[in-house]
Amino acid sequence: MNRERLKVIVRGAVQGVGFRPFVYRLASELKLTGWVSNSSQGVFAELEGPRTALDAFSIRLRKEKPPRAIIQSLESSFLDAIGYSGFEIRESETAGDKSALILPDIATCVDCLREVFDSTNRRFRYPFTNCTNCGPRFSIMETLPYDRANTSMKKFLMCPDCEREYHDPLDRRFHAQPNACPRCGPHCNCGTKTANVSEKDNALRRAADAIRSGKLWRLKASVVFN
């Protein structure tokens, strides 16, 4: 069967919305080989396979894109196949103008909320729970492309469980840059000007109680490493 190579450049709000994992899954489903990567301008991809599968890819790319993604433009061209053997998410390219759209922070999705209120889940009552469909974006981003190394999450080393989710194409946290859990992610502390009074869940409860009783509360984000 004749194989061709499709080169695709997608611009718009396509970073931090699970676009690369989506391309990965779509390509795998259509048995296409090649790669996808983030760049400072958008998402770049090359796909190889029979023309019919490549056409199906182009149609489904627009139709089934992740809910938060906004495609502003999609350029594609056909080239000669060069024989990619599998499909991979490549390291981001950092060269060129930084023109990709940056997403705002996104409110916690229903799947994450379900986990936060499930006492058997490891993220039970964990306030920094997020996935590719929700969580911080703009407020943690230091530069483009949107990769963990370019966010304030870079200093939090993922635990083995989070790491597994991050690398599993079938997990909704596949390449979720701020992925975290109580074991490896940031935590809340609550205190006076001079001392730490409580931490983690107790800090959260204390702040909630104070607000409920009409007190003023000051929120401050800071990262402290031991």
Ligand SMILES: [Zn+2]
């Ligand atoms: Zn979520």
Ligand SMILES: [Zn+2]
């Ligand atoms: Zn973790």
